[in-house]
Amino acid sequence: MFSLRKIGRGLVLPHKKIERYIDIFYKKISAKSDEPILDFGSGTLFWSEKFAEKYQKKVFSVDTLYEKKKPTLKTEKISLFDNIGKMPEDARFSMIFTCDVLHHIKPEIRKEILDRFIQTSKLIVIKDIEAEDFCGNLQNKIHDFVINGEKVYDIYSKDLRLYFKEAGFKVRIFQMKKLGYPHFLLVAYK
């Protein structure tokens, strides 16, 4: 399952572009911070490993998958958690990042997670699939269902924009289409 995801990601995800955007905001908002990075729904640790190496920070990698099987760690900078509730309660983050996770989470639970995000970081970066794009979103739903057997809950960047603005964050949204997949990268910062 992991390797299929890896191959799929390389084909459909503009990850170099995403990295460049993250870099700009990380340097602007969090470069001087000593706080760890939270990678929520970190899966194979693709992003966690990048962040640990690039920013030389500790990374808290949270994924429900780790309850059954923990990935092999390539660096001591990464700490694994199988539930966001198991992280230290007082943990604060120089960045919270989540890639293609929120569309797998029911909207009411998603709200609880976002509420925790805004209380614990000044920089929150969300990469997800734009439900506003009906055809592209449907393509992703079929992909997730056929390849991973996973259900998708629609997610609209405009709703997230409103949520973060009301919480006092500035918001930038970048739309990037690749092979028909309508990716958005939302950056919320203070």
Ligand SMILES: C[S@@+](CC[C@H](N)C(=O)[O-])C[C@H]1O[C@@H](n2cnc3c(N)ncnc32)[C@H](O)[C@@H]1O
């Ligand atoms: C599509 S994968 C993305 C993995 C990784 N972010 C990446 O970009 O390679 C979605 C991941 O979210 C995880 N996930 C789903 N619901 C979660 C939750 N409530 N808490 C933590 N992880 C969750 C899944 O186990 C899965 O590994």
